[in-house]
Each structure stands twice: as structure tokens, then as C-alpha cells.
Amino acid sequence: MAKQFKRTLITTALPYANGPVHIGHLAGVYVPADIYARYLRLKGEEVLMIGGSDEHGVPITIKARNEGITPQEVVDRYHTIIKRSFEEFGISFDIYSRTTSAIHHKTASGFFKTLYDKGEFITKTSEQYYDEEAKQFLADRYITGKCPHCGNERAYGDQCESCGTSLSPLDLIQPHSTISGSIPVMKETTHWYLPLDKHEAWLRKWILEEHKEWKPNVYGQCKSWLDMGLQPRAVSRDLDWGVPVPLDDAKGKVLYVWFDAPIGYISNTIELLPDTWETWWKDPETKLVHFIGKDNIVFHCIVFPSMLKAEGSYILPENVPANEFLNLEGDKISTSRNWAVWLHEYLEEFPGKQDVLRYVLTANAPETKDNDFTWKDFQARNNNELVAIFGNFVNRALVLTQKYFDGKVPAQGIFNDYDQQTIAEFVAVKVEMERLLDNYRFRDALKEAMNLARIGNKYLADMEPWKLAKTDMERVSTIMNLSLQITANLAIAFEPFLPFTAEKLRDMIGLNLWEWNALGSFALLPEGHVLGEPALLFEKIEDDVVERQVQKLLDTRKANEAAAYKAPPVKEKVAFEDFMKMDIRVGTVLDCQRVPKADKLLQFRIADGLEERTILSGIAQYYPDPKALIGMQVCFMANFEPKKLRGIMSEGMILSAEDADGKLVIIQPSAKVTNGVEVK
RNA sequence: GGCGAUUUAGCUCAGCUGGUUAGAGCGCAUGAUUCAUAAUCAUGAGGUCCGGGGUUCAAGUCCCCGAGUCGCUACCA
Numbered sequence: 001m002a003k004q005f006k007r008t009l010i011t012t013a014l015p016y017a018n019g020p021v022h023i024g025h026l027a028g029v030y031v032p033a034d035i036y037a038r039y040l041r042l043k044g045e046e047v048l049m050i051g052g053s054d055e056h057g058v059p060i061t062i063k064a065r066n067e068g069i070t071p072q073e074v075v076d077r078y079h080t081i082i083k084r085s086f087e088e089f090g091i092s093f094d095i096y097s098r099t100t101s102a103i104h105h106k107t108a109s110g111f112f113k114t115l116y117d118k119g120e121f122i123t124k125t126s127e128q129y130y131d132e133e134a135k136q137f138l139a140d141r142y143i144t145g146k147c148p149h150c151g152n153e154r155a156y157g158d159q160c161e162s163c164g165t166s167l168s169p170l171d172l173i174q175p176h177s178t179i180s181g182s183i184p185v186m187k188e189t190t191h192w193y194l195p196l197d198k199h200e201a202w203l204r205k206w207i208l209e210e211h212k213e214w215k216p217n218v219y220g221q222c223k224s225w226l227d228m229g230l231q232p233r234a235v236s237r238d239l240d241w242g243v244p245v246p247l248d249d250a251k252g253k254v255l256y257v258w259f260d261a262p263i264g265y266i267s268n269t270i271e272l273l274p275d276t277w278e279t280w281w282k283d284p285e286t287k288l289v290h291f292i293g294k295d296n297i298v299f300h301c302i303v304f305p306s307m308l309k310a311e312g313s314y315i316l317p318e319n320v321p322a323n324e325f326l327n328l329e330g331d332k333i334s335t336s337r338n339w340a341v342w343l344h345e346y347l348e349e350f351p352g353k354q355d356v357l358r359y360v361l362t363a364n365a366p367e368t369k370d371n372d373f374t375w376k377d378f379q380a381r382n383n384n385e386l387v388a389i390f391g392n393f394v395n396r397a398l399v400l401t402q403k404y405f406d407g408k409v410p411a412q413g414i415f416n417d418y419d420q421q422t423i424a425e426f427v428a429v430k431v432e433m434e435r436l437l438d439n440y441r442f443r444d445a446l447k448e449a450m451n452l453a454r455i456g457n458k459y460l461a462d463m464e465p466w467k468l469a470k471t472d473m474e475r476v477s478t479i480m481n482l483s484l485q486i487t488a489n490l491a492i493a494f495e496p497f498l499p500f501t502a503e504k505l506r507d508m509i510g511l512n513l514w515e516w517n518a519l520g521s522f523a524l525l526p527e528g529h530v531l532g533e534p535a536l537l538f539e540k541i542e543d544d545v546v547e548r549q550v551q552k553l554l555d556t557r558k559a560n561e562a563a564a565y566k567a568p569p570v571k572e573k574v575a576f577e578d579f580m581k582m583d584i585r586v587g588t589v590l591d592c593q594r595v596p597k598a599d600k601l602l603q604f605r606i607a608d609g610l611e612e613r614t615i616l617s618g619i620a621q622y623y624p625d626p627k628a629l630i631g632m633q634v635c636f637m638a639n640f641e642p643k644k645l646r647g648i649m650s651e652g653m654i655l656s657a658e659d660a661d662g663k664l665v666i667i668q669p670s671a672k673v674t675n676g677v678e679v680k
Numbered sequence: 681g682g683c684g685a686u687u688u689a690g691c692u693c694a695g696c697u698g699g700u701u702a703g704a705g706c707g708c709a710u711g712a713u714u715c716a717u718a719a720u721c722a723u724g725a726g727g728u729c730c731g732g733g734g735u736u737c738a739a740g741u742c743c744c745c746g747a748g749u750c751g752c753u754a755c756c757a
Binding site: 384397 | 682686691706717721722750753754756757
């Protein structure tokens, strides 16, 4: 814990280049990482902040296919938007690159080769779907078919977007390839796996014993994984978009994104510092810190460290300050549902207000639990805190100086006890801010910075220079000098959080010196120094502005609801004989109960006119009271291949209609019929 | 279902290894003040610390049972 480091390497989760960046990304990763980087730089420490776009993986290829463009064009588009909006927002990356770069391909495949040569991988052969027409294995997302759960015809091999359940390609009914449309066949394929189980022992010691200071959620989740026992993880996939596996017998195989992406941190460092990058990744005196969201904990605490350890020459992260999630107006942020505040849109609609958003996201950061971003809160924090406390104090100090001293820093004179006490408070706040920042508690650190402005306001209120001006200009001189020194201190204290404002303030008062250690000094502005024209640091945000934003969101929600359901296109024509192959019948529910230890499954006992049969159906969440279904007549597929689920043999499928919102409703005959009759 | 985290004033959050009347910011109320973007400063009112048991001289803080929320994971014919 008390370990001293010479330099700090900060990595930020690589945003996936299939969409722009939104406030959730910012609050969770980039704003805190940027605060940390700026703070350390201000202290004069050696720091590197690495970022980049994650540009491989199946969803990007699908997006490309849907839009009729190449994957490269997709990632070019979003990489450009993301990179530009980060820059404009003041995220101070030393480099923001991408995983499609040549350097990354070289680095990642080299990394793989090293592990391969060291014998760190095992291979496993399994059967996967293969498209004979396109002559390639099909990634989960390349297979569509009917969702066994909700009947959606366009479910993907990994997930049904209609009902949200995750699937395996083998689950799909009537699977077909999205590439050629042909029906895929099962074929053997071999992949390399990283045997995480082999790394369990040292991981246990390293995390559970040596990093007890990690955040509770991070530590707890790692412990949970380690206690469950680690499994080998495939590092390659059959796909043509990505970093090719650098082996002769690996045609058509690329590195799995999870293996590929974190190496991007390394590649981007190499791109930036081709000669000295190893100092940053291999010297034990470098402190490596990963900023991520909570969904990424296991990758960064267990998987990536295992990769680094297997390679052998790399250091391990010192901390992984994962944040929780940010919600928006009470709802989960969602790219696909377009429920988000997009950074590039914010920058356009609120020009010059980068710091307002940075402030709100930090003051309300999801550091310990999920938080909610609301426009009302955005407005309140701007008007009541930035304008009223920080902006107002600076304005008071500058306007008073203008009025009484012609805009020149007046003589300091002699500090009295109250002055000294005020100065002492500043020094105390500085110490506290350091403690908080060093422990990744940015929300509280920002609060302390605001306290400095509060101290300033109180100082002016207590000293009342506007009254003394009538009797004791010498004292007023000291008061205003001190107030200006406070202002200069604010420019330093706020730099990590509100860099644009800090710069504006520095320019305004002509402060050249700015380093963290100057914080707490009251000799930052010399007597006689001429100040610039006072300008407002922040402006009020009126009701109609935030109302418009809320309206925009509501419109989005409405549009989403309207667009939520599109009747799927009619499927391929089938012959009557094919239809007749399906044996759909009516039966009566004799019994119905939940399957233990399964969230979604209901177990039906059906009177089918012959004997009885058991059918499982994944509709438990829509029928909270299974007993109520007893006695009801249902339609079911009678000649399905029986299948064991959760240890119970299911002999058929209950037919349900899936509503627009994904809700399943059981189909039943409109009048009572005899059990076992056919439906046609 | 399993595992992890979380649940404290209207809102957002602090409360380390259990110890006098549970804290902060915002909002609210009252007062003071006018240099300032009606901003500021002071004072105050707000809490069966998710619910139920238990350990202890003493529990928001430890143990057990349960509920809500989020994440990971299993299941989805």
C-alpha cells in the first residue's frame, strides 16, 4: 500500500467503436481517469494516460453488414467521433489510438506468439456451426434463427434481442447463416485457450492477500470468481475481422476480442513511445491503474493479469478503481434504445460548457453505487454550486478589486488572526484533497475543492471590505489581497476537475505559476500585478434549456415505443407437407410449477389425450402464479425431439405469442376442445 | 437459482477496527447583509439508519432470516 512508485500509467477502458460515447462512459471511466491524470501531472509526476477505440469483434461486422459498408468504415466513423469528442471535452489522453492500427496488430500477435511459444495455451476442439457456402465458421452473432424462448424469428446465436435472453447457437430453431442464408452444419474447430485455472494460486495471493484495499465490489467479485474456480478461456475465434492468429495452421482464426483489446493498452503505449514504452509496462516502479466500469472487473483483475503474468515480463495493475453505472432520468442508459446523453451532441448543444458536465458527473459520480443523472440536477448544480458559490466568489473578488484598487493586486499588509485561520483552512483542505484523490475518491475531493470557494465567500462576508472601505483602506487592501490569493488557489485546486474554467481563471488573473504544491500558498499574485478584465466563469442555465433536453429524451422514448414493434417479415414459403410434419395439439394443464433453481422455467404436466407429458417453458416471469394455469387448455408441439433442461425431460413446446414488449402470452383455443386434438 | 455489491434526512452521499443527543452538500424555513450572476453569510426544521430476529453493558456498525436495486453467471424446445 505504502509502496512508492516513480511513475503512473493510467489506462481507460477502450470504448467499443460501434457507437458514440455517452455520459455513462464519461462518469464511469474517462472523467475520473482524467482527474487522476491531471492531478498527478499537476504534482509534477510522470504520468501517461492511454486510451483508444476497441474496433474488432462481431457486433461491428454485423453493423457493417446491415449498413452495407465495411467494418473498417464503421470503426472509422465512430473512432473519429469518439476521438474528437474526447478532445473537445478535455480528456487529456497522451494518446488515443485504435486496435485496427498496424502497431496493435503486430503487438497483439506478438503477444500471442510469445505465450504460444512458452506453452501457455492449451488447445481444445469442439463442434461449431459452419457455413459451407461462405466457407467459414459462424460466430454466434452470424447465426439467426427462431428464439426457442419467445419465438422471435430473428434471434441471434448469442442473444435474442426481442426478449433479451442470452442464447447459445445450438439453442436456435432453424438456424441459418446471415452471410449466405444457407443452413449451417456442425463442424469441428480447434481453438487456443488460456488456462486460467493454472493461474489461480498466485491470483489468490495477489488479490485476496495483497490487495485488500481494492474497492469492495472489485474485491468481492474477484473473490467470488476465485472461489468458484477458474476455467480455461478461448483466446481465438473463427472470424475474419480482427488480429489473425499468427500460426500456420490458423487460417480464418483471429484473436478473441477480450484477448485483443487489453493488449491495445500496450500497443498504444508503444505507438506513443516506441523506444521507452517498456519502462511503463515492465518496470516495477511503474504504477499501473486501470479505470473501468463494473461490468469489466473480472477481465481487468483476473484475465488480463493472467495474460501479463503468462507473458512473464510485465507488471500487474496496482489498482482497478471500477465505477458503478450511471442511469439517466431513472432509466438504464442504452445505446440501442437511444436512451443516452451523447457527448458529441452535448458539446454541440452546450458549447463552452464542458466543465459543467464534468462537474455534475463528478459531483454525482457512481463511485459506490449506481447513480442517476437528471437534467434538473444538472441545472441545480450549475446554478446553485458553480454559479452561486465558485463563480460568484471569483466575481466578487475581482469586481471589488476593480472598484477599490483599479484592477491591481493591492498590498498584502499584515495578516491578522482571522486571515491566518483562513489560510490554515486552505492548507488543511489541500491535505484532505490529496488523501481523497490518492484513493480515487474524486466525488469527495471535488466537494473539498468547492469548500475552498465557500471559505472565500465566508471570508468576504465576515470581513465586509465594502464597509471598511469607508474607514480603513489599509485593511481593505489586505483583505482583497488575500481574496485574490484565494482566487489563484482556486485556479489550481480546480484544474484536475474543471480544466477549462481553471485556464480561463488563470488567464483572467494572469497566474503563470500553477502546480499542485503551490496550493496553500498566499503569495501567488505579487503586489501591483495587473489583473485582466473580470468575466463570469459560469452562467445560469434557465428552465427552458433543461426542459428542452428532457423533452428530447421523452421524444426519444416515445419514438422508441412506437418503433419497438415491427411485424417481422414473412418467412420463406413452405410446402403443405412441411407444415403437416409439425404435430401441434391441444392439451389441458394438469399441473404447473416453477422449476427449482431456474428463473425462467415453468414445468407443465399436460393431459394430451393419450397419456400425460411434461413440457418445460421459459415463461415463468410472465406467469408469477403457475397454479392459476391449471385447468387451462394450451397448444403444444407434440413431436419435438425431447430435450433435457435443468435435469428434467421436456417433451414438446408450449405455444405462446410474443407481444411487442417481449411479454409472452400462452395461446389457447377459443372454446373448450377435446384433449389431444390437432391444430391445423 | 448461484455469487458479488448496494439499501442511512425530500435529493446525492459520509459514517474506519461496535460506545455520549447519527453527519455533509443541495433543496426547504427564518434571520442578517448588499461587493456579487436575487448571488452570499448565519441559524433551524427534517432520519423506527430496508424489514424481522439474535449476540453485547452498548449495533447504522457484528451474526442469522427475508425484501428491493445493480452487476457477473446459470437456465430459456
